[in-house]
Amino acid sequence: MKLLEEMSWPQIEEGQRESRTVILPVGATEEHGPHLPVFTDTIEALVVARAAAQRRGVFLAPPLHYGVCCSTRGFPGTIAVGHDALRAYAKDLLVSFAESGFERALILTGHAGSQHISALKEACQMALQECDLSVSLVSLFDLIDPKAVETAGDGHAGEIESSMMLAIRSDLVAELPGKHSPQRPRFLILRSVRHLMGNGIMGDPSLATPEKGRLFLEMATEGVIRALDELESDLWRA
Numbered sequence: 001m002k003l004l005e006e007m008s009w010p011q012i013e014e015g016q017r018e019s020r021t022v023i024l025p026v027g028a029t030e031e032h033g034p035h036l037p038v039f040t041d042t043i044e045a046l047v048v049a050r051a052a053a054q055r056r057g058v059f060l061a062p063p064l065h066y067g068v069c070c071s072t073r074g075f076p077g078t079i080a081v082g083h084d085a086l087r088a089y090a091k092d093l094l095v096s097f098a099e100s101g102f103e104r105a106l107i108l109t110g111h112a113g114s115q116h117i118s119a120l121k122e123a124c125q126m127a128l129q130e131c132d133l134s135v136s137l138v139s140l141f142d143l144i145d146p147k148a149v150e151t152a153g154d155g156h157a158g159e160i161e162s163s164m165m166l167a168i169r170s171d172l173v174a175e176l177p178g179k180h181s182p183q184r185p186r187f188l189i190l191r192s193v194r195h196l197m198g199n200g201i202m203g204d205p206s207l208a209t210p211e212k213g214r215l216f217l218e219m220a221t222e223g224v225i226r227a228l229d230e231l232e233s234d235l236w237r238a
Helices: 007-013 038-056 083-099 114-130 158-172 210-234
Strands: 023-024 104-107 133-137
Touching: 023 038, 023 083, 023 114, 038 104, 038 158, 038 210, 083 104, 083 114, 104 114, 104 158, 114 133, 133 158, 133 210
Parallel strands: 023 104, 104 133
Antiparallel strands: none
16 A cells, blocks of 8 residues: 555655555534444445455545535534535546546545435546546445445445544444434425434444444455456556
């Protein structure tokens, strides 16, 4: 693994003789129920990205700590940016990776809100118009096999995230609450849904265990490695 933030420019240049691929972990700073810290999305993406980078010998960039958070706005600790801000920031980072000598970049996001994902996808598309860079966008939760999760439709701060945090930083996990599934309108657009979110959980953290967390993290790591295989292959090039 090549930890970008700890390297000098000559070390980076030397490292690029072996690999010109970089992983950018993206998270969020937002509430994760009464039992998980607000940097949950970021640290989960960073841990998986670090494991994949170590196995493949690629570069690992410093994480992006802020994202687009809609459902959790209004909770203490949710510090969000807008769609356009994240899109512009992520696009500039991708272009700068290319200017710095990288040929491939994989964005791994630990936050999976729809507007957040949309902003990152648009950023990738915009960067491709400005520079010669191959880019992949991977959501951590797309890499978890649903068959390994007891909670159907598990989501924010539920079984999956609570399990991973128990495996990563159990010292930061408070007593696990029970299942909570807030109801929200299907079609109605609201200015805020804070009044509908209850304790901020969308899933069942009571089913979380460290063993499940280690399993989920390994699934995600293997998924990132498969994504790197695709990114570094010539099969899809025009």
